Amino acid sequence: MKGLAACLFLVLAAGACAFEKIALVDGFDYAPDMDTETVEGVRKVLARVRETGADTILWRTHSGAIPRYASAAVDLSVVEQPLDKRRVPLTLPVRGWVRYQRCVPDALETAFACCAELNGVKCFGAHMLQEDAHGGRYWSLGSWTLDHPQYWCRSADGKMEMHHASFAYPEVIAHRRAIVREVLARGAQMIYLDTTRNGGYGPRSDYVKPNLDEWARRHPGEPVPADFHDPRWLEVVARGHYAYYRAIREEIRATGRAVQFVITIGNVRVTDGPDWNYAGCGFDWRKVVDNGLVEGLAVVSISADENDPFGSTERIFRHVMQYVNGRCKVYFPIRAYNFSKSQPSYEQLAKWAGIKPPEAIRRLMDIAVRCGAAGIVMECVDPGNYPAADCKIIRTFKVNVTSEVSK
Numbered sequence: 001m002k003g004l005a006a007c008l009f010l011v012l013a014a015g016a017c018a019f020e021k022i023a024l025v026d027g028f029d030y031a032p033d034m035d036t037e038t039v040e041g042v043r044k045v046l047a048r049v050r051e052t053g054a055d056t057i058l059w060r061t062h063s064g065a066i067p068r069y070a071s072a073a074v075d076l077s078v079v080e081q082p083l084d085k086r087r088v089p090l091t092l093p094v095r096g097w098v099r100y101q102r103c104v105p106d107a108l109e110t111a112f113a114c115c116a117e118l119n120g121v122k123c124f125g126a127h128m129l130q131e132d133a134h135g136g137r138y139w140s141l142g143s144w145t146l147d148h149p150q151y152w153c154r155s156a157d158g159k160m161e162m163h164h165a166s167f168a169y170p171e172v173i174a175h176r177r178a179i180v181r182e183v184l185a186r187g188a189q190m191i192y193l194d195t196t197r198n199g200g201y202g203p204r205s206d207y208v209k210p211n212l213d214e215w216a217r218r219h220p221g222e223p224v225p226a227d228f229h230d231p232r233w234l235e236v237v238a239r240g241h242y243a244y245y246r247a248i249r250e251e252i253r254a255t256g257r258a259v260q261f262v263i264t265i266g267n268v269r270v271t272d273g274p275d276w277n278y279a280g281c282g283f284d285w286r287k288v289v290d291n292g293l294v295e296g297l298a299v300v301s302i303s304a305d306e307n308d309p310f311g312s313t314e315r316i317f318r319h320v321m322q323y324v325n326g327r328c329k330v331y332f333p334i335r336a337y338n339f340s341k342s343q344p345s346y347e348q349l350a351k352w353a354g355i356k357p358p359e360a361i362r363r364l365m366d367i368a369v370r371c372g373a374a375g376i377v378m379e380c381v382d383p384g385n386y387p388a389a390d391c392k393i394i395r396t397f398k399v400n401v402t403s404e405v406s407k
Contacts, residue, residue, distance in 0.1 A: 019399050020375030022298070022331060023054035024127045024192075027111065028063060028098065029382045037103050042114045049381045051388070053395030055120055056375075058127040058192045059111040061183055064140025064199060065132040068100035069108035069186065073178045075143035076101050112187045123260070125190030126183045130281070131199030133163040140199075144175050153205040156226045164201040167240030167282075168210040177247045184255050191248060191259060195281045196266035196300055202280050203237040204228040211236050234278050241283040245293045262296035262331070263288065267343055269303040270319045276303075289327055296329040298377045301343035309344075309352040310363050317371040329374035334361055334394060336378065336385035346390075361393045369399050 035041040100107035115124035134140040151165040165172045267276040305312035338345035350360035
């Protein structure tokens with residue numbers, strides 16, 4: 001038993017050193033208070049982010065499909081047109097001209113360079129979005145998507161939906177691949193693809209010709225299902241997403257660098273069948289893991305039980321870990337956003353449990369360690385998220401090797 005305990009100690013000690021704290025950062029959200037187009041402004045943002053103890057920092061690269069760097073894949077003259085206030089949601093302040101694309105060096109290069117300066121930051125990279133239109137808002141569509149309506153999504157009744165260009169088309173993947181190449185060229189050490197930010201996309205809107213043709217090939221004479229939850233339809237749609245993920249891996253391989261590729265999954269629950277990510281985002285995360293397409297899987301939200309918030313959380317965490325079974329890293333959420341009861345924040349979990357938010361964070365991190373996670377992901381470190389007391393818990397958290405061995 002002493003030998004087993006010693007082995008466990010060494011494994012857990014290694015885990016204690018490696019437990020990662022990932023922060024997603026949207027520099028644009030700091031723009032009202034800081035000049036985020038300057039090196040000094042970016043440093044101020046990062047100083048705020050580092051209050052959480054984040055050792056991996058992922059900088060948002062786009063607003064919808066509009067780049068925040070000097071992209072050659074997008075017509076910047078279209079990007080920089082003044083916002084038409086009739087197209088801007090009433091809740092969104094118009095901040096005037098923010099020209100991330102015209103900074104020299106551009107804003108993404110600056111962000112990566114500033115991350116590289118920071119002691120304690122082990123990894124930095126790109127928080128990239130799967131969406132074309134942020135939250136389905138058309139003002140955030142990029143020029144390429146606007147210029148190529150032939151690739152726009154369609155609903156089952158044939159109605160065109162311009163908020164997303166379908167991955168069923170090789171041309172769309174080629175365009176997205178060019179964007180990945182640009183981001184990698186700026187030195188990203190991680191590509192973090194946010195699949196849950198998909199701008200309202202879903203298999204319900206992917207009734208495009210390549211998918212219809214593939215359905216006819218697989219199921220000759222059978223009508224295309226109007227119910228997009230049909231697992232056979234989901235299999236057809238998912239082909240394009242897997243092709244996109246493989247293209248990202250190929251671009252990473254071409255750099256010759258050890259860049260990690262991580263994708264997100266959300267609204268996770270204990271189920272052996274297709275889940276929300278399949279019907280809502282167009283891919284089965286289990287197949288992504290089975291096919292070795294990623295180095296990491298980031299769980300950004302879970303469907304916890306309000307009557308058993310932390311017990312249900314641990315069951316969900318263990319369910320994911322058991323399926324992954326060491327084939328890639330897994331990160332679990334310390335989530336600030338609280339959009340719905342099905343995807344609660346840590347503050348909501350605290351309310352359900354009748355405890356303070358810092359204690360909820362401590363419990364979540366303990367559960368993540370106990371389940372064998374590679375680390376946690378903070379979604380997102382915006383100016384109003386993660387108060388000082390909560391930051392301190394995350395920043396000072398250490399894996400308790402002794403207590404874990406004793407268990």
